[in-house]
Amino acid sequence: MQDENQAPEGQEVLAFRLGAEEYGIDILTVQEIRGYEAVTAMASAPDFIKGVINLRGRIVPIVDMRIRFNLGKPVYDQFTVVIILNVAGHVIGMVVDSVSDVITLAPDQIKPAPDMGTALNAGPLVGLGTLDQRMIILLDIDKLMSSAEMGLIDRLAA
Template structure:
């Protein structure tokens, strides 16, 4: 099996798992990074907060803004604009931190803004296109289409459990 076939099979499995076999659809939290709109599984979201100052960690990757103390839990904060190389981030009144609970690990991700919760049926989710080696699509579930909107659906479990994100957890302890 070629890499493209493996990727397509993996993407289809992710679409089916997220969208649900019963056809009822799944809910995604829609947020923006730069000019694009993204979506993550709402069940992974613990809370949404305004962006506050973070405590920087020495020798952390650039996309790791630092850590915050959230009701006694040290939570690492990653800036997705830096992670996805979307230009210089600007922190303003719309900037938010999405607190995620991924396999029992609490972490936060900084995004430009959060718009709404969108329900997508399996028919509205298309597999992510193969972009070649220049663009890593491993963290994408697919593209969600809703009228004129298109959400880039992120497999937040896969993204947050990647090797470099594992560094965040080590830094926070």
């Protein structure tokens, strides 16, 4: 079994934007990137779950990260994308404002995250990546989609 935390040659992350901030997730969790399209709303779902889409015959729940992180009212435009993720064997769509690029961060470019009491609790926040003048908030997508949420997402996808 491969240890995902070991990356002596660097960690590849997909960088994306939510508002003014840039975030990064492990590229190995990314299945594909799609333009934003209308979703089918689900009754009784939390507000951050926009609904579901049919992705080649598979029903995929769509989570809006701007709503999830309380970053204001989302705006859907030509830059809005859905990152299709494979998390713990589940396919989930994550709406973000835009995707920047795939970057490789060397171990010395990843700093521990300070405790600032932000919208993110300490669980999903892996650290901060620095690349030139960029600061990238690194997320553990497995922890972000907590077990309680994954249970709800499982029910939506069923």
